[in-house]
Amino acid sequence: MSSCRRFLRSSLLVVSVAALLVIPSGLFAEAVAAIPANKGFATIKEILDRSCSACHDWTATYEGIMSGGRIVAGAPDKSLLYQKIASDQMPQEGDKLTPDQKAFIRGWIAAGAPSTELPIAVPAAEGSAAQASSAPAASQKFLFFPDKETFHAVTGFASTAFFIGAGIIGTVRFLDMMNEAHAYRDSIGWDEDTGDPAVRTAEIKAVWARNQALRWWHVGFIVAGETLYIGDAITGISMFTKHQPGKLTKHDVHRYAFFLHASMMVAQVGLGLAESYALSTGQHDLMIGLGAAHAALGLAIPAVMLGAGLENLLLPE
Numbered sequence: 423m424s425s426c427r428r429f430l431r432s433s434l435l436v437v438s439v440a441a442l443l444v445i446p447s448g449l450f451a452e453a454v455a456a457i458p459a460n461k462g463f464a465t466i467k468e469i470l471d472r473s474c475s476a477c478h479d480w481t482a483t484y485e486g487i488m489s490g491g492r493i494v495a496g497a498p499d500k501s502l503l504y505q506k507i508a509s510d511q512m513p514q515e516g517d518k519l520t521p522d523q524k525a526f527i528r529g530w531i532a533a534g535a536p537s538t539e540l541p542i543a544v545p546a547a548e549g550s551a552a553q554a555s556s557a558p559a560a561s562q563k564f565l566f567f568p569d570k571e572t573f574h575a576v577t578g579f580a581s582t583a584f585f586i587g588a589g590i591i592g593t594v595r596f597l598d599m600m601n602e603a604h605a606y607r608d609s610i611g612w613d614e615d616t617g618d619p620a621v622r623t624a625e626i627k628a629v630w631a632r633n634q635a636l637r638w639w640h641v642g643f644i645v646a647g648e649t650l651y652i653g654d655a656i657t658g659i660s661m662f663t664k665h666q667p668g669k670l671t672k673h674d675v676h677r678y679a680f681f682l683h684a685s686m687m688v689a690q691v692g693l694g695l696a697e698s699y700a701l702s703t704g705q706h707d708l709m710i711g712l713g714a715a716h717a718a719l720g721l722a723i724p725a726v727m728l729g730a731g732l733e734n735l736l737l738p739e
């Protein structure tokens with residue numbers, strides 16, 4: 423193949439991989455945007471700060487709000503705080519809470535009263551035309567996204583897509599090299615059992631060095647994916663949830679997946695560097711062993727990311 427045709431072929435591959443990836447991540451972004459813009463506990467805090475803090479110190483902290491039987495997680499009707507606002511006993515003075523605010527507090531308690539800023543699915547308030555959750559939420563823009571959660575979800579899925587793309591490109595690169603080397607082997611009639619191993623070593627080195635375009639596309643996709651992932655991780659850390667003893671929430675699972683991803687990624691970069699070393703020094707068996715491990719981990723990483731993203735997006739609180 424001439425170098426021009428090689429370049430065309432590489433570009434075509436990369437463009438189609440990118441198209442394959444962008445379409446589904448766009449769909450994910452839409453699904454994420456459909457989640458009502460509310461900020462979980464932060465919205466609760468906003469309501470209580472505005473309407474209750476003048477008379478109650480306990481509105482200052484999550485622990486304060488949760489104590490004294492005011493909130494029975496999962497049971498709004500047993501929660502003193504909800505009883506007080508539902509019956510309009512509270513706020514004792516000033517404007518009563520709106521039906522939407524009441525519905526939001528009810529939905530938050532029903533969802534287990536999480537301390538996170540993650541959006542909560544809230545049914546519409548009775549007699550209210552608007553979706554309850556849209557009312558109290560003063561959504562805060564984050565970079566170019568409607569809020570931090572959307573940014574987190576979009577960068578998470580997009581980086582997953584880049585890692586899948588890197589995997590496809592890496593696989594094509596590997597098969598390319600293999601086909602080229604095996605064609606050469608057959609053309610000179612070299613034999614696995616009787617041939618001089620130095621011939622094979624030299625050919626692997628040569629094939630590896632010859633066309634490096636896809637190799638750098640592979641690296642580029644990983645760098646792009648990892649850059650997005652760092653943005654994702656930083657916003658994720660700011661949304662870290664406390665573990666509730668005796669309870670495994672979907673946020674716990676998401677957090678474990680985060681640590682699992684980090685360790686897999688470190689191992690994967692190590693394996694990738696080792697694989698480059700095996701190829702550049704023409705070590706056939708080492709290259710196969712490392713390549714198989716690299717490919718298996720390369721499948722596991724986006725699977726864990728996708729699983730963690732979907733789990734958090736689709737499961738209820």
Ligand code: HEC
Pocket residue numbers: 470473474475476477478490492502503506507512513514515516519
């Ligand atoms: C103007 C002052 C005032 C405001 C504003 C007010 N409260 Fe109260 N609240 C009181 C007083 C006084 C009591 C104690 C008497 C009672 O229980 O009726 C009380 C009692 C309570 C209690 C039971 C005791 C406790 O501390 O757990 C809850 C729950 C409560 N308020 C919730 C709220 C909530 C929620 C809001 C805001 C939506 C609010 N209050 C706003 C004055 C106020």
